[in-house]
Amino acid sequence: DGGITQSPKYLFRKEGQNVTLSCEQNLNHDAMYWYRQDPGQGLRLIYYSQIVNDFQKGDIAEGYSVSREKKESFPLTVTSAQKNPTAFYLCASSRSSGQGAKQVRYGYTFGSGTRLTVV
Amino acid sequence: GQQLNQSPQSMFIQEGEDVSMNCTSSSIFNTWLWYKQDPGEGPVLLIALYKAGELTSNGRLTAQFGITRKDSFLNISASIPSDVGIYFCAGQGGSQGNLIFGKGTKLSVKP
Numbered sequence: 320d321g322g323i324t325q326s327p328k329y330l331f332r333k334e335g336q337n338v339t340l341s342c343e344q345n346l347n348h349d350a351m352y353w354y355r356q357d358p359g360q361g362l363r364l365i366y367y368s369q370i371v372n373d374f375q376k377g378d379i380a381e382g383y384s385v386s387r388e389k390k391e392s393f394p395l396t397v398t399s400a401q402k403n404p405t406a407f408y409l410c411a412s413s414r415s416s417g418q419g420a421k422q423v424r425y426g427y428t429f430g431s432g433t434r435l436t437v438v
Numbered sequence: 439g440q441q442l443n444q445s446p447q448s449m450f451i452q453e454g455e456d457v458s459m460n461c462t463s464s465s466i467f468n469t470w471l472w473y474k475q476d477p478g479e480g481p482v483l484l485i486a487l488y489k490a491g492e493l494t495s496n497g498r499l500t501a502q503f504g505i506t507r508k509d510s511f512l513n514i515s516a517s518i519p520s521d522v523g524i525y526f527c528a529g530q531g532g533s534q535g536n537l538i539f540g541k542g543t544k545l546s547v548k549p
Contacts, residue, residue, distance in 0.1 A: 325480075352536070354539075359447075359541065360541065361444075361526065361539050361540060361541035361542050362481075362526065362539040364536065367536060377536075409480050409481070411480075426471050426483040426486045427471075427483070427528075427537060428483070429473075429480030429481050429482070430480050431478075431479050431480045432478070432479065432480050434478070
């Protein structure tokens with residue numbers, strides 16, 4: 320069955336260390352996204368990518384970096400510059416049709432999340 | 439960034455009761471989606487709406503895409519304990535076409 324896989328489920332890191340969260344999908348979706356979720360804050364967009372080798376900053380990109388070398392993979396690195404990295408991180412993917420302002424993004428498929436705790 | 443206003447923020451109901459939640463925006467959306475998130479898991483798509491005025495059901499769930507394209511509601515009939523979770527609305531908007539999410543409605547159901 321097709322799906323989107325995030326790993327690991329739980330991650331503990333010391334303050335000041337960079338850490339990379341994995342996200343892999345076999346849905347043949349073009350677009351992939353990273354969200355951060357904090358209690359009472361909903362989902363906040365960190366980075367997104369519409370095609371391979373291209374990505375854009377979301378609303379809270381500072382202290383994060385991404386790469387999109389393959390269609391299936393969109394890893395997120397939480398750098399030491401992120402001041403408050405402890406959170407629940409969600410990866411998503413979607414298919415789309417059309418271009419630019421007429422593009423329709425069909426319902427996002429989410430992974431099961433990674434809970435990052437920095438101590 | 440652009441945000442949706444989702445209400446209520448939380449609900450505590452008795453099993454068997456009906457539930458209603460809604461989202462509003464100052465901007466027009468082309469797509470409205472409703473997701474449910476169980477604790478420690480990612481959101482799962484419940485209902486997708488693509489046309490203004492569209493009314494769609496999925497079992498005990500019913501959602502509508504507002505005529506003005508600036509709002510949507512989700513109703514759950516005859517709630518059961520497994521309905522517990524956080525419900526998010528999402529709309530497609532903005533120049534990049536990314537989904538904008540509401541802050542969620544946390545539903546608690548008392549048996």
